[in-house]
Amino acid sequence: MTMSGSSRGVSPPARIAIVVKGYPRLSETFIAQEILGLEQRGLALAIWSLRHPTERISHPMHRQIAAPVTYLPEYLYQEPLRVLRGALTALANPRLGKLIVAFWRDLKRDFTPSRGRRLGQALVMARELPADIRHLHVHYLHTPASVVRYASLLRGLSFSFSAHAKDIWTTPDWEKREKIADSTWGVTCTETGHSHLAALAPDDGRVHLVYHGLDLSRFPVPPAERPARDGSDAADPVRIISVGRAVAKKGYDDLLSALAALPEGLHWRFAHVGSGDMLASLKRQAAARGIADKVIFLGAKAQPDVINLMREADIFVLPAKEAKSGDRDGLPNVVMEAASQGLAVIATDFSGIPEFIRHDREGWLTPPGNWEALANALNLLARDPEARHRLGTAAFNRLRDDFSADGGIDQVAALLRRSLGERPAEVPVAEEEARP
Incomplete structure (x- = not known):
């Protein structure tokens, strides 16, 4: 044989x-x-x-x-x-x-x-x-x-x-x-x-x-439309989300300062997804700034849960900056994942982020480390659902066409x-x- x-x-x-x-x-x-x-x-x-x-x-x-x-x-x-x-x-x-x-x-x-x-x-x-x-x-x-x-x-x-x-x-x-x-x-x-x-x-x-x-075949299509929240209804506040490790280069200390500076008449809620060494410190900072009742730290979540949270949100924010150690982000995947759901993005004009998000085209960019500019961007986009829709749609189109x-x-x-x-x-x- x-x-x-x-x-x-x-x-x-x-x-x-x-x-x-x-x-x-x-x-x-x-x-x-x-x-x-x-x-x-x-x-x-x-x-x-x-x-x-x-x-x-x-x-x-x-x-x-x-x-x-x-x-x-x-x-x-x-x-x-x-x-x-x-x-x-x-x-x-x-x-x-x-x-x-x-x-x-x-x-x-x-x-x-x-x-x-x-x-x-x-x-x-x-x-x-x-x-x-x-x-x-x-x-x-x-x-x-x-x-x-x-x-x-x-x-x-x-x-x-x-x-x-x-x-x-x-x-x-x-x-x-x-x-x-x-x-x-x-x-x-x-x-x-x-x-x-x-x-x-x-x-x-x-x-x-x-x-x-990003492989868009792994993600659901963006929601056909989102609620037109504008921060005027205390029962239906604007939903802000960020996904990232709680480390210095993500800029979450700046984000908490920006959130605390939002006008009193603007109704919002913020959710953070991710683990990290600074998580306990960020919770203390939120309490010290008097916004703990509007902020929730959800810890690490599986990808399907993260996408569901993005689909329910109005604004995604990531105020990345250079850490004292010199550490910095490249082009964070979470920014593209937010774009995959047609979510309006606010981020910093730093590192690889502006290679994908162009200011007032696919999102809003603010200077890194500048919490006052970040607060202004959050305030303006929270009140303007039409602008959020325009930016979110443009970000999805750029992701689909140029960042496959x-x-x-x-x-x-x-x-x-x-x-x-x-x-x-x-x-x-x-x-x-x-x-x-």
Whole structure:
């Protein structure tokens, strides 16, 4: 009896390891969207995470993703045998010298326990990566990229990166420059981020601008119409919502100051969705400003619940700004999710936000950190349901026409196929084509 070709040692398709800081995470739906989209385009993936999940809730997309997940030791002392096996295997690796040189240079400039932890995680990853992994792609250019860079040196694999927000603005330039130089390519999701990273790259084509966009097939169509609330009815107040982690760069301290400054005759309610270190502090600030009875903090919510809240709201607000640490947002997905429901958006003219929202066209933009301007915008839009309808409709149209997720995922898929040695179609270069 003869054996078919499929059963006689035919090699499985080459896989790509997608490396993330934590998985799954509700605040990183753009990563889940990309992973799912890459799988739907036929790429074989494996997910490697530096941390275990900390949230009980996951996004529906996470349940659709087929890629297996491997968790590296979050703290080395928790899994000493895995770390020891990784170190012993590395001792017999002829590439170890390259890793030691790179790590020692990094350690001299960043003498921290975190640096040693990234080395330990890289030793484990290099030992445990299956033979069919041919390329590494890492989300975030700070600590996850350190692990991937070290592991790639040991395994002799190419790696690429996707840079987003905090990792761009809080990582030292020397570290970004060397990681970009060692990578085969990278992508980032805003023009400001792209300009910054391209200036650190060794050549013009190393870093690409790729917007996350949004897959509108995952969202209901916007409501046909919304109630014409104008803040005059105490029984039917204007509903304001924001979605985001309670951290400094989201500007929620400015938002509470703005809400407290709204005229007494204007009736409104505000709901915040998200977890974060500053949540308890924000609740105290709301009480101190005398608006606790109008403000509710709902904590983290599943995506369907968030969309339902957006559909019931009148205004979405996100007053993003630069934190004292230098951390900042890119183009927050939640702004596009609000637009997917035709919701009027008030945000700040900061970072990647104005690349999507143009002032008085798809929303209203105010200067970052300026709570007086934010209060004025809230007051005017709360009283004007026709303006809210105009802005919300325009934001949805811009999202549909110019920020589809498919184009960005197609770009990343083409770049990944090229890294696997396949011959994809011409890779679109978004940075050479200005958006309208």
